[in-house]
Amino acid sequence: MLTLCAAILITVQAAPAAWADRENTGGTSKDVDAGREGRTINVRTQVQTTVNGDSRTGKTGNLSSVDGDWTPPACWYEPAFSPKEIEATVKKWRKFKFLGLGDFVGDVFDAYYKDGDPYKDYNLDKQGEGMFWAGAVNPNRKDDPEASACDKLPFWVPDNETPKEPLAVTPKVLAEYAYDELPLPETDITMAPEDETKVNLPTWIWLDKAKFRKVSVTASLPDTNLSATTTAEPVSLKINPGTKDATTYPASGECPIVDGRIGEPWARGKSKKNPPCGVKYLRSSGDGSYKLNATVTWKITWTSTTEAGDRLPDGEFGDDQNVVVKEIQSINR
Structure with a gap:
C-alpha cells in the first residue's frame, strides 16, 4: 500500500497529468487541478449546468448558505474512464522516461488494473458494461480542504449500479453543485x-x-x-x-x-x-x-x-x- 501511495504522489508531482486529460464533452464543465499538494488524483468534471428561463444578463453573484455548517460538496466520484481508457493511460505513463519513473508507475498501476489485484486486464472483457469512476472536484471549491477527500484510485462500477461510496455522485450531489451555480442578481x-x-x-x-x-x-x-x-x-x-x-x-x-x-x-x-x-x-x-x-x-x-x-x-x-x-x-x- 505504501508503494502504491508513493506512486500516486510521484504521478501527480513529477509526471504529466494523464488522469486529468480525458476528453471534455462540453457544457459548462471546468478544468481543475490534479490535486491539492500532490495528495489526490482528480479528473475534469463532466457535469453540465444549464440556467433555466431568464438568462439574467448583467451582474450576478453566488449564494452564501445561512447554515454555517453546510457547504456544497467540494468533490465527488463520477463515471470517468472506460477499460480501454485505463489501459491507454497506463501505457502513457510508460512513455514518461524521467529516472525510470514511468515504468515504475506503470508497473504499480498494472499490478492494480491488469494483474488481478483487484482488476484483471483492465476489465477489457467488460467494455461497454460499466465505467471506472474517479474523483472530480467542484471547480467552485477546488481550494477547500475537503477537495482532497476524493483520493481513491479510479474504481469499477457496472452500468445501472450505484457504488457503495458515500461521495459518489447522486441527484442530491448534483442539486448541491447547482446551488453554487445559481446566477443571482445583485441586490x-x-x-x-x-x-x-x-x-x-x-x-x-x-x-x-x-x-x-x-x-x-x-x-x-x-x-x-x-x-x-x-x-x-x-x-x-x-x-x-x-x-x-x-x-x-x-x-x-x-x-x-x-x-x-x-x-x-x-x-x-x-x-x-x-x-x-x-x-x-x-x-x-x-x-x-x-x-x-x-x-x-x-x-x-x-x-x-x-x-x-x-x-x-x-x-x-x-x-x-x-x-x-x-x-x-x-x-x-
Missing part, C-alpha cells in the same frame, strides 16, 4: 431620497420587481440518468443600516416579499407615511457615510426525475451601499 436597492438623506427623515427602500424572480439551474451528467434542478426563490430583504443610530422599517429590519415586490416605491403624497421597507437615521454621518448592507434571503429547493427532492439551506446574497446623512439645516429669525 441593487432603490432609495428615496436617492443621493443624500436627512436625520430623522424616513428613507424608502425597494427592489425592482422584475429582477427578483425565481431562478433555477439544472445540473446533469451526460450519458446517465442523473440530473437535478435547483431553484432559488427570494423571500425577504434584510437591512443593516451600518450604525446603531438608526431605526429600520419594519423594526426587525427584514422586509418580506409582498405580491412579488420587496418594499414600495416612494411617490408624492407619502411623505408623512412610514415606509413598509426603509430606514431612518438618527445621527448625521458627518464628513463620511454609513455603509448600508442590503441582503436578500433566497429559499432553495431541488427536484429530480429519479428522486423526490427536498429543501437545501436558505442562501443569502447582498451588497453594500454608502449612505450620506446630513442634519436638517434651519434658519432662526
Whole structure:
C-alpha cells in the first residue's frame, strides 16, 4: 500500500497529468487541478449546468448558505474512464522516461488494473458494461480542504449500479453543485431620497420587481440518468443600516416579499407615511457615510426525475451601499 501511495504522489508531482486529460464533452464543465499538494488524483468534471428561463444578463453573484455548517460538496466520484481508457493511460505513463519513473508507475498501476489485484486486464472483457469512476472536484471549491477527500484510485462500477461510496455522485450531489451555480442578481436597492438623506427623515427602500424572480439551474451528467434542478426563490430583504443610530422599517429590519415586490416605491403624497421597507437615521454621518448592507434571503429547493427532492439551506446574497446623512439645516429669525 505504501508503494502504491508513493506512486500516486510521484504521478501527480513529477509526471504529466494523464488522469486529468480525458476528453471534455462540453457544457459548462471546468478544468481543475490534479490535486491539492500532490495528495489526490482528480479528473475534469463532466457535469453540465444549464440556467433555466431568464438568462439574467448583467451582474450576478453566488449564494452564501445561512447554515454555517453546510457547504456544497467540494468533490465527488463520477463515471470517468472506460477499460480501454485505463489501459491507454497506463501505457502513457510508460512513455514518461524521467529516472525510470514511468515504468515504475506503470508497473504499480498494472499490478492494480491488469494483474488481478483487484482488476484483471483492465476489465477489457467488460467494455461497454460499466465505467471506472474517479474523483472530480467542484471547480467552485477546488481550494477547500475537503477537495482532497476524493483520493481513491479510479474504481469499477457496472452500468445501472450505484457504488457503495458515500461521495459518489447522486441527484442530491448534483442539486448541491447547482446551488453554487445559481446566477443571482445583485441586490441593487432603490432609495428615496436617492443621493443624500436627512436625520430623522424616513428613507424608502425597494427592489425592482422584475429582477427578483425565481431562478433555477439544472445540473446533469451526460450519458446517465442523473440530473437535478435547483431553484432559488427570494423571500425577504434584510437591512443593516451600518450604525446603531438608526431605526429600520419594519423594526426587525427584514422586509418580506409582498405580491412579488420587496418594499414600495416612494411617490408624492407619502411623505408623512412610514415606509413598509426603509430606514431612518438618527445621527448625521458627518464628513463620511454609513455603509448600508442590503441582503436578500433566497429559499432553495431541488427536484429530480429519479428522486423526490427536498429543501437545501436558505442562501443569502447582498451588497453594500454608502449612505450620506446630513442634519436638517434651519434658519432662526
